[in-house]
Amino acid sequence: MDSAIEVQGLTKTYRTGVRRHVRTAVSALHLDVPGGRIVGLLGPNGAGKTTTLKSIMGFVRPDAGTIRIFGEDARAAGVHRRLGFLPEQPYFYSYLRGEQTLGFYGRLCGMDAASRKTRSAELLDLVGLTESAQMRLSKYSRGMLQRLGIAQALINDPELVILDEPASGLDPIGQKEMRNVILRLKDQGKTVLLSSHQLSEVEAVCDSVSIVDRGRVRREGTLDELLNVSNANSITAVGKADGLDDELKGIAEEVIRTGDTYRIAVPAPRTYEALGILEREGLALLEVVPKRLSLEEYFIRLVEGERRGD
Amino acid sequence: MAIRTLAVNVFMDVVRKKALYVLVLFGAALLLAIPVIPSFGLGVQLDLFRDLALGLTSLFGVVIVIAVGVNQVPGEVERRTVYNILSKPVGRTGFIVGKTLGLILTMAVVMAAMTTMSVIGTAVYFGRVELGLYAAGWAMFMEVTLIGAFVVMVSTVASPPVTTMLTIAFYFVGHVKTALLAPLVREGISSVVIAAANVIPTLENLNVNDLAAHGAPVPVGRLALLTLYALAYAAAFTLIAIAAFSRKDL
Numbered sequence: 060m061d062s063a064i065e066v067q068g069l070t071k072t073y074r075t076g077v078r079r080h081v082r083t084a085v086s087a088l089h090l091d092v093p094g095g096r097i098v099g100l101l102g103p104n105g106a107g108k109t110t111t112l113k114s115i116m117g118f119v120r121p122d123a124g125t126i127r128i129f130g131e132d133a134r135a136a137g138v139h140r141r142l143g144f145l146p147e148q149p150y151f152y153s154y155l156r157g158e159q160t161l162g163f164y165g166r167l168c169g170m171d172a173a174s175r176k177t178r179s180a181e182l183l184d185l186v187g188l189t190e191s192a193q194m195r196l197s198k199y200s201r202g203m204l205q206r207l208g209i210a211q212a213l214i215n216d217p218e219l220v221i222l223d224e225p226a227s228g229l230d231p232i233g234q235k236e237m238r239n240v241i242l243r244l245k246d247q248g249k250t251v252l253l254s255s256h257q258l259s260e261v262e263a264v265c266d267s268v269s270i271v272d273r274g275r276v277r278r279e280g281t282l283d284e285l286l287n288v289s290n291a292n293s294i295t296a297v298g299k300a301d302g303l304d305d306e307l308k309g310i311a312e313e314v315i316r317t318g319d320t321y322r323i324a325v326p327a328p329r330t331y332e333a334l335g336i337l338e339r340e341g342l343a344l345l346e347v348v349p350k351r352l353s354l355e356e357y358f359i360r361l362v363e364g365e366r367r368g369d
Numbered sequence: 370m371a372i373r374t375l376a377v378n379v380f381m382d383v384v385r386k387k388a389l390y391v392l393v394l395f396g397a398a399l400l401l402a403i404p405v406i407p408s409f410g411l412g413v414q415l416d417l418f419r420d421l422a423l424g425l426t427s428l429f430g431v432v433i434v435i436a437v438g439v440n441q442v443p444g445e446v447e448r449r450t451v452y453n454i455l456s457k458p459v460g461r462t463g464f465i466v467g468k469t470l471g472l473i474l475t476m477a478v479v480m481a482a483m484t485t486m487s488v489i490g491t492a493v494y495f496g497r498v499e500l501g502l503y504a505a506g507w508a509m510f511m512e513v514t515l516i517g518a519f520v521v522m523v524s525t526v527a528s529p530p531v532t533t534m535l536t537i538a539f540y541f542v543g544h545v546k547t548a549l550l551a552p553l554v555r556e557g558i559s560s561v562v563i564a565a566a567n568v569i570p571t572l573e574n575l576n577v578n579d580l581a582a583h584g585a586p587v588p589v590g591r592l593a594l595l596t597l598y599a600l601a602y603a604a605a606f607t608l609i610a611i612a613a614f615s616r617k618d619l
Contacts, residue, residue: 073618116456119618137458144456150449152378154385166374167457211453 063219063250064092069124071110084110086274092252099261100254102271108254143217147224149208153197168215182210201228222253262354272365291350292330294323298342306336324350371459372467379471395429396486415495420582422487434513438520439529441468465611472517480510505581511599512575518603522610543572570602
């Protein structure tokens with residue numbers, strides 16, 4: 060599969076403060092976004108995610124490295140015809156109305172009047188802003204501005220969409236709708252690179268993730284590759300069994316009890332042994348599956364491990 | 370289309386902010402000037418009115434071009450609206466050219482309006498339609514075009530207050546440069562220094578108010594030359610602005 064974005068050796072430093080201290084935001088970062096996939100870019104605050112996105116978009120000049128979009132230099136004229144961008148907490152001209160705003164960006168993309176009108180109506184419907192199309196943006200809520208932001212990112216029907224914190228400011232229903240929009244983009248064969256702190260959102264839509272910390276990609280891969288814990292199973296059972304912890308001591312890696320529900324992590328070779336204990340204690344077995352971390356658990360373990368120098 | 374869209378957006382923003390209401394102030398100033406002009410002979414009074422009108426037009430023009438131009442680039446960067454624009458196939462060159470052309474478009478409307486009000490003033494109070502004032506109006510429009518390009522250039526690297534101060538200094542030096550250099554030229558200053566001094570345009574080259582104030586026609590050749598002069602400097606400033614903005618981290 061051809062890459063939509065290839066970043067090789069990206070390095071960017073900033074000089075900050077009165078004494079112009081050098082701060083390295085990104086150091087020899089490599090990132091590959093395959094075409095037609097949804098890739099998540101994760102990292103703690105200050106990891107270099109925004110600098111990476113800004114470098115891809117040409118908003119900052121890297122000190123070193125190459126960035127190619129669909130095989131072309133990212134700085135080439137015309138590359139931006141094929142991509143759309145949603146900045147974090149987008150800002151617009153508050154005196155424009157919703158439909159006018161999309162018309163403005165449509166004109167910047169070289170769209171004719173008929174195309175702008177049709178596309179604006181489609182996108183306003185997609186993001187649930189049809190009824191607010193004639194309202195001035197100064198009256199829009201933060202969530203409405205976020206929705207308009209995704210609409211303007213899609214105005215030119217781009218092949219590649221880059222989203223920086225797409226769920227920012229959205230209520231749970233809005234977040235679900237945003238996820239549906241992103242998944243629809245994938246169904247249309249588009250490529251999406253999204254940066255987000257909402258790990259549940261990333262886990263729900265992304266095919267793969269790249270985790271950035273202190274300016275470098277620390278881990279990358281599909282969610283199955285990263286989150287499935289090899290050679291371990293997770294058993295879920297329900298019932299009342301005092302003393303189960305003692306019974307499983309030495310066998311289980313972890314026992315989490317929520318009310319009458321037990322979630323037990325065991326090494327694969329000792330799974331049957333654990334199942335035997337649960338049966339003896341009279342618990343009802345609900346499921347046995349390969350142990351899988353949540354993205355949040357994996358992310359926290361990775362970042363904290365990096366901090367400790369593991 | 371992108372450059373035109375950005376240029377029109379600049380003008381519409383000025384209209385929306387009601388900045389053009391300053392033209393009302395200009396008109397009021399002209400009206401108030403009539404009783405102030407001493408009662409000499411009609412010809413002298415007319416000369417004085419033309420001089421006053423052209424002086425006010427020049428002053429208002431410079432103030433407006435600085436006020437409108439100083440925040441065109443920094444404002445977009447600070448408000449972060451620049452990201453949405455530059456994410457589209459516009460490019461940093463298109464952005465700067467669009468902003469500069471928008472400022473020029475705005476000043477064209479402003480200068481045309483003020484000159485027209487002056488012509489109407491002469492017609493109403495002196496019974497004469499002084500179309501010659503449009504030649505001076507064109508020269509002043511060329512001056513504010515050059516100044517506008519300078520404002521945009523400086524604003525790509527400096528804050529609005531610094532840009533304002535530098536532009537005022539630029540305007541002042543541009544008008545007194547010849548007088549400042551004259552004694553040095555007589556003493557035989559090196560041509561290198563003179564060449565360096567020409568980095569700042571001689572704004573007096575664009576001044577035809579003395580001719581127009583006395584009702585004398587402005588030669589077409591002179592208008593053409595000053596137009597080329599102003600546009601050459603404006604183009605140079607715009608190229609520098611593009612180069613500076615292209616290197617800027619946003």
